[in-house]
Amino acid sequence: MLCLGIEGTAHTFGVGIVSSKGEVVANASKTYVPERGGIHPREAARFHAANARTVLDEALREADVSLDEIDLVAFSQGPGLGPALRTAATAARALAVWLDIPILGVNHCIAHVEIGRLTEGARDPVTLYVSGGNTQVIAFDAGRYRVFGETLDIPVGNCLDVFAREVGIPHPGGPNVERLARDGKHYIPLPYVVKGMDLSFSGLMTEAVRKHRAGADLRDLCFSLQETAFAALVEVTERAVAHTEKKEVMLTGGVAANKRLKEMLRLMASEHKSKFFAPPMKLSVDNGAMISWAGILAYKHGVRHRLEETVVKQRWRTDEVDVVWR
Numbered sequence: 668m669l670c671l672g673i674e675g676t677a678h679t680f681g682v683g684i685v686s687s688k689g690e691v692v693a694n695a696s697k698t699y700v701p702e703r704g705g706i707h708p709r710e711a712a713r714f715h716a717a718n719a720r721t722v723l724d725e726a727l728r729e730a731d732v733s734l735d736e737i738d739l740v741a742f743s744q745g746p747g748l749g750p751a752l753r754t755a756a757t758a759a760r761a762l763a764v765w766l767d768i769p770i771l772g773v774n775h776c777i778a779h780v781e782i783g784r785l786t787e788g789a790r791d792p793v794t795l796y797v798s799g800g801n802t803q804v805i806a807f808d809a810g811r812y813r814v815f816g817e818t819l820d821i822p823v824g825n826c827l828d829v830f831a832r833e834v835g836i837p838h839p840g841g842p843n844v845e846r847l848a849r850d851g852k853h854y855i856p857l858p859y860v861v862k863g864m865d866l867s868f869s870g871l872m873t874e875a876v877r878k879h880r881a882g883a884d885l886r887d888l889c890f891s892l893q894e895t896a897f898a899a900l901v902e903v904t905e906r907a908v909a910h911t912e913k914k915e916v917m918l919t920g921g922v923a924a925n926k927r928l929k930e931m932l933r934l935m936a937s938e939h940k941s942k943f944f945a946p947p948m949k950l951s952v953d954n955g956a957m958i959s960w961a962g963i964l965a966y967k968h969g970v971r972h973r974l975e976e977t978v979v980k981q982r983w984r985t986d987e988v989d990v991v992w993r
């Protein structure tokens with residue numbers, strides 16, 4: 668069985684094709700880059716609509732299959748930006764109706780975890796999922812993926828991106844902050860906020876921008892911003908590991924590209940005698956393959972969606988999904 672998965676929660680329009688045995692045979696995508704400022708949901712939706720056909724064709728070519736060999740269509744039903752989600756859902760419905768095959772909406776955050784379990788061999792990890800739109804510590808418990816900690820305001824990737832924009836570091840913010848941070852020498856104290864198991868990054872971001880305006884060295888600031896934000900992420904993940912007593916830690920999402928964060932989390936995992944996993948970046952960033960695989964897992968375990976049930980869910984929470992496949 669082949670599942671074609673469509674991702675479209677935010678910047679990326681992705682189409683992946685995965686077999687029921689778990690072979691990723693295609694993973695194509697295109698990513699919308701706003702000309703300036705942050706993401707405009709309607710612009711992203713327009714980008715997805717304009718590029719859907721190209722990305723679909725690329726995935727079919729990569730897998731060397733034709734559309735009539737596809738048995739199931741899955742799509743990112745949420746959480747995400749309404750207009751972007753609706754475009755991906757519309758593409759998925761059109762394909763399912765036209766090919767007369769089943770359709771399944773899947774949870775984007777859970778798909779990030781499941782593709783890591785598939786390709787990295789993690790069985791039951793505590794996952795730190797960090798991107799421009801999400802920051803969550805997720806672990807499986809009693810039939811659901813529970814959120815053990817999350818940001819109360821902005822996601823960590825957004826914190827890095829907005830800081831970069833405010834201080835004139837060119838796009839893409841995250842990777843450029845990482846590069847500058849490598850030359851940082853002195854730690855500049857910044858607000859470190861962990862509330863219970865939750866995180867907050869907006870005060871940190873504002874204060875880092877303020878210190879830049881007050882003349883602080885940019886490399887030192889990038890270094891300090893990373894150290895502060897990442898220490899908070901690692902602290903919350905560590906507490907989830909201690910609480911759940913799980914023996915695996917996984918890092919995923921776009922910010923997982925950061926070597927410093929990876930190093931800090933790996934160290935924490937080893938101190939807890941836990942194995943550390945991080946999927947390759949093409950499966951860590953938003954991608955269609957993870958949606959396909961999450962679709963296969965649900966389908967194989969009897970989950971079915973009627974067309975009326977494919978309405979997008981902008982605020983669909985990780986812990987609202989019945990994880991019948993585990």
Ligand code: ATP
Pocket residue numbers: 676677678679798799800801823824825827828839840841842845920921922923924925926951952953
């Ligand atoms: P989602 O829908 O999951 O929120 P997204 O639209 O933010 O995803 P991703 O590609 O998963 O897309 O993540 C992009 C984020 O990752 C951006 O905030 C970017 O700055 C950040 N990022 C990318 N590379 C690095 C890096 N080397 N260091 C820190 N952050 C990075």
Ligand code: FE2
Pocket residue numbers: 775779798801920952953
């Ligand atoms: Fe994502």
